[in-house]
Amino acid sequence: MNLIEMKKANRSQVYQLVYQNRRISKTDIAEVLNISIPTVSQCVNELKQLDLIMEDGFFESTGGRKSVAIKCRDDIRIAIGVDIRKTVVYLVALNLYGDIISSRQQEILFRKDESYCAHVADYIIAFFEELHISGELLLGVGICVQGLVSQDGKYIVSGRMMDADGFSARDIGKYLPFPFNPVLKHDTELAASYALWKNPGIKDALFLMLNPNLGGAIILNGQLHKGKTQSSGLIAHMTLMPEGKFCYCGKQGCVESYCSVNALLEGFEEELGIFFKKLRAGDEAHRRRWEEYMGYLSRAIYNYQVLMNTDVLLSGEMAKYLTEDDLERLMELTLERMGIMEKLPPIRVIGENDVAPGVALYFIVNFLKEFMPDTFQHPEYYD
Numbered sequence: 001m002n003l004i005e006m007k008k009a010n011r012s013q014v015y016q017l018v019y020q021n022r023r024i025s026k027t028d029i030a031e032v033l034n035i036s037i038p039t040v041s042q043c044v045n046e047l048k049q050l051d052l053i054m055e056d057g058f059f060e061s062t063g064g065r066k067s068v069a070i071k072c073r074d075d076i077r078i079a080i081g082v083d084i085r086k087t088v089v090y091l092v093a094l095n096l097y098g099d100i101i102s103s104r105q106q107e108i109l110f111r112k113d114e115s116y117c118a119h120v121a122d123y124i125i126a127f128f129e130e131l132h133i134s135g136e137l138l139l140g141v142g143i144c145v146q147g148l149v150s151q152d153g154k155y156i157v158s159g160r161m162m163d164a165d166g167f168s169a170r171d172i173g174k175y176l177p178f179p180f181n182p183v184l185k186h187d188t189e190l191a192a193s194y195a196l197w198k199n200p201g202i203k204d205a206l207f208l209m210l211n212p213n214l215g216g217a218i219i220l221n222g223q224l225h226k227g228k229t230q231s232s233g234l235i236a237h238m239t240l241m242p243e244g245k246f247c248y249c250g251k252q253g254c255v256e257s258y259c260s261v262n263a264l265l266e267g268f269e270e271e272l273g274i275f276f277k278k279l280r281a282g283d284e285a286h287r288r289r290w291e292e293y294m295g296y297l298s299r300a301i302y303n304y305q306v307l308m309n310t311d312v313l314l315s316g317e318m319a320k321y322l323t324e325d326d327l328e329r330l331m332e333l334t335l336e337r338m339g340i341m342e343k344l345p346p347i348r349v350i351g352e353n354d355v356a357p358g359v360a361l362y363f364i365v366n367f368l369k370e371f372m373p374d375t376f377q378h379p380e381y382y383d
C-alpha cells in the first residue's frame with residue numbers, strides 16, 4: 001500500500017466509524033482505529049471539506065480533558081424513491097442513514113401515456129420543492145414500476161398485473177429536472193433490501209409482502225438470495241391448490257390466488273382498511289373469510305418451512321393491520337400442519353410499504369460506497 005492509498009484507507013475507516021457512531025470523540029477514533037491523533041485530525045479535516053462530518057462540541061473525558069466531538073452529517077445528501085402502483089404513487093425521501101425524512105402518497109391511476117408521466121413527474125417535483133433543500137444535495141430520484149423486470153434492469157418484461165408491459169420509468173424521468181434512475185428492480189427485492197438495511201441482524205428469512213399481489217424474497221446469510229436466473233422467492237406462484245383458481249400467471253391454484261390481498265377481498269368489494277374494521281367489529285362474514293385466509297396462508301408458510309426452516313417476515317399493505325393474536329393464530333395453524341415438529345422459527349411483522357425507500361436506498365448506498373468501500377463490498381444487489 002503506498003502513501004496515498006494508506007491515507008485514503010485511514011479516511012475511509014474514520015468516516016465509517018463516525019457514520020456508525022453518529023457522534024464520537026477524536027480521542028476515541030484514535031483509540032479504536034489505533035492511529036495517531038494527528039492522523040485522525042488530518043482525516044477529519046479532509047472529511048470536513050467534503051461536508052461529510054462536522055465538529056459538534058466536546059466530550060468530557062475522564063482525565064478532565066475535553067475531546068472534540070465529531071458528528072456525521074446525515075443531511076448533506078438525500079435521495080427520493082418513487083413506487084408506482086396500479087392506483088397509487090408513493091414517494092419518500094431518505095437521508096444519508098436511510099431514514100425516511102418525508103413521505104407522501106396520492107391516488108393516481110396508472111396509464112401508459114404521456115399525460116400520466118407528466119402528472120407523476122409534477123407530483124415528484126412538488127414533493128422535492130417541499131423538502132426545501134438545494135438541488136445539489138439530491139443524489140437522485142429512483143422509480144420502481146410494479147412488474148417483472150428484464151435481467152439488465154432496464155424495462156418491464158411482464159407488467160400483467162397493471163398492464164405496464166413495455167412501460168419504462170424513463171418516460172417519467174424525462175420530465176424531471178434532476179438526476180434520475182429507472183431502478184427497475186423487482187418491488188419485493190427493493191422492500192426486502194430496505195428491511196435488511198434497517199435490520200442488519202436478519203440472517204435467514206422469508207420476506208413476504210402481503211400486497212394486492214403477493215411478493216416474496218428469500219434472505220440467506222443476511223443477503224438477498226436472487227437465484228441463478230434471478231427468479232428466487234416466487235412463493236406467490238407455488239401451487240397451493242392443484243386444479244384451483246386461475247392466476248394471472250396462467251397457472252391454476254397459485255399461492256397468489258389465495259393469499260394475496262386481492263384474494264382476501266374477493267367478493268367483498270371494499271378497501272383493506274374497511275375489511276379489517278369490520279373484522280375487528282366482529283362481523284361474521286369477515287371472520288369466516290379471515291379464518292379461511294389464514295388457513296391458506298399457513299399452508300403456504302408450511303410448504304416453505306418444511307424446506308427452509310427460517311424466520312418469516314411479513315410486510316406490505318396488510319402488515320399494519322395484523323395483531324399479535326393474528327400472528328399467534330397463524331403460527332398455530334402452521335404448526336398444526338407440521339405433524340411431528342413442535343417448534344417453528346418466528347413469524348413477525350417487519351415494515352409496511354418499503355418499496356419506495358428501497359429504491360431511494362440505491363442512491364444512498366452508492367454514495368456511501370465511495371467513502372467507505374469496505375463496508376459495502378458484499379451486497380451485490382446495490383451494484
Ligand SMILES: [Zn+2]
Binds near residue numbers: 237247254
Ligand atoms: Zn401464478
